Amino acid sequence: AYKMRAEDSMRETEMIRALGVDIRNGVTIGRDVSLEQLEREYDAIFLGVGLGETDDLNIEADNIRRCADALSFIEKTKTNGFDHVQIGTQVAVIGGGNTAIDVATAARRLGAEVVYMIYRRSREEMSAFDYEYELAKVDGVTFVWQAAPVRVVPDARGRAQGLVCVKTELGPPDSSSRRSFRPIPGSEFTLEVDMVVRALGQKKLAFLQDIPNLKLDGGKVVVNAETMQTANPKYFAGGDCVNGGGEVVDAVAHGKRAARGIHAALAAQQRGVAHA
Structure with a gap:
C-alpha cells in the first residue's frame, strides 16, 4: 500500500475501460470458459496470470491463529x-x-x-x-x-x-x-x-501445462524476448508467469512489448490473407 495505492490502480483500470476494453471478473479458465473456446473466439491470447499461492512452510503451524x-x-x-x-x-x-x-x-x-x-x-x-x-x-x-x-x-x-x-x-x-x-x-x-x-515465494500455475505446444522452463512460460510470443504462436505472455516474479514495472514493459508483438503478428496474418 505504501508503493501503489488501490485508488491509483482503480483509476488506471477505468482508463483501460474507457478505451473499450471489456473486463470480465470472476471468470476461471477451465470452469467458466475453456482454452478451446478462447482459441476459437480470439485471434491472439495474452497470458498475464502471474503466479499461484504462497509456497507452504511444511512446519507445525496448522490451525494456529495469527x-x-x-x-x-x-x-x-x-x-x-x-x-x-x-x-x-x-x-x-x-x-x-x-x-x-x-x-x-x-x-x-x-x-x-x-x-x-x-x-x-x-x-x-x-x-x-x-x-x-x-x-x-x-x-x-x-x-x-x-x-x-x-x-x-x-x-x-x-x-x-x-x-x-x-x-x-x-x-x-x-x-x-x-x-x-x-x-x-x-x-x-x-x-x-x-x-x-x-513469504517463501509463489507456486507456478499448473493449468499452463494444458495449453498445447506451450513451452515451460521450471514452470515459467518461455517467450520470444522481443515479441513476448510463446512457442504456441496464438499465445503471448508477460509478467511473473514469464520471469518467475518481478516488479510491476517489469510486467508493464512486458505488456507493452506483447501488444506490439500481437499487432505485428495479426498484421502479418492479414497481409498473408490479402495476398492469398
Whole structure:
C-alpha cells in the first residue's frame, strides 16, 4: 500500500475501460470458459496470470491463529487500507525475497513494535533487491540470518505466541545457484512473536501445462524476448508467469512489448490473407 495505492490502480483500470476494453471478473479458465473456446473466439491470447499461492512452510503451524501467507496479508493492506488491518506487536516474516520485504515493511508501518525477517541463508544469497533491503533496514526490520523455522508455538487460545527456529550452516551452491544449507543439530531457539507471515515465494500455475505446444522452463512460460510470443504462436505472455516474479514495472514493459508483438503478428496474418 505504501508503493501503489488501490485508488491509483482503480483509476488506471477505468482508463483501460474507457478505451473499450471489456473486463470480465470472476471468470476461471477451465470452469467458466475453456482454452478451446478462447482459441476459437480470439485471434491472439495474452497470458498475464502471474503466479499461484504462497509456497507452504511444511512446519507445525496448522490451525494456529495469527499465521498468514504473504499474499493474503498484502491483499488486506490494498483492499482494507492500513487503518483496518490487524497487526501483531511482534511479527515474524519468513522469507528473503522482495515480497517478504513488502510484508515486513508494511508490518512496521502498521505499528508492529518488532518485526523479524527470518532467512535460512545469508545476506549474500538473499533474492530481494538491494534498495528493498535498505528500505527495510530504515524501517527498523530485524534480520535473522541463517535460520529456518521449525514450528509455531500456540498459546492456550490457539494463537501464535512463538516461532521455534534452527540455525543453519551453509554449503556449496545448489540447483538455485545459491549456497545450500543444512540445519545445525541442537541449535534451536525461540522468537517471541504473536504473528507469523510466510513469504517463501509463489507456486507456478499448473493449468499452463494444458495449453498445447506451450513451452515451460521450471514452470515459467518461455517467450520470444522481443515479441513476448510463446512457442504456441496464438499465445503471448508477460509478467511473473514469464520471469518467475518481478516488479510491476517489469510486467508493464512486458505488456507493452506483447501488444506490439500481437499487432505485428495479426498484421502479418492479414497481409498473408490479402495476398492469398
